[in-house]
Amino acid sequence: MNQAIPRGGTEPLKVGDRVQIVPEWQDPGDERFGRFVIEAPPNTTQVRIRTIIPGLVFHPTEWIEADHLILLSAEN
Numbered sequence: 001m002n003q004a005i006p007r008g009g010t011e012p013l014k015v016g017d018r019v020q021i022v023p024e025w026q027d028p029g030d031e032r033f034g035r036f037v038i039e040a041p042p043n044t045t046q047v048r049i050r051t052i053i054p055g056l057v058f059h060p061t062e063w064i065e066a067d068h069l070i071l072l073s074a075e076n
Contacts, residue, residue, distance in 0.1 A: 004040055004047045004066035011074075012066070013037050013047050019069040035069075 003012040007022050017037045021030050038061060039048035049069070050061045 002043050002045050004045055006066050006069045006071045009071050013040050013069070013071065014074070015040050017074050018072040019049060020072055021064070022068055022070055025068040 005012055015037055019035050034052045035049045037047045038050045045066055046063050047066055048063050050059050052059050
């Protein structure tokens with residue numbers, strides 16, 4: 001069964017989890033912004049994340065492999 005498990009993690013990501021893109025997959029400046037999981041469908045290795053960029057009205061979203069993410073804090 002496919003699961004969206006972040007790099008170094010043991011549990012699948014959930015909606016609300018705060019994540020960071022692993023350094024080898026970052027674009028310049030990516031480390032400055034916060035990211036949260038907004039969709040985590042079952043049976044897939046990908047999640048949809050939203051990047052919070054101060055000053056923007058619409059924050060960008062993207063689908064990304066969970067293995068390209070590090071869990072910073074879990075949604076409780």
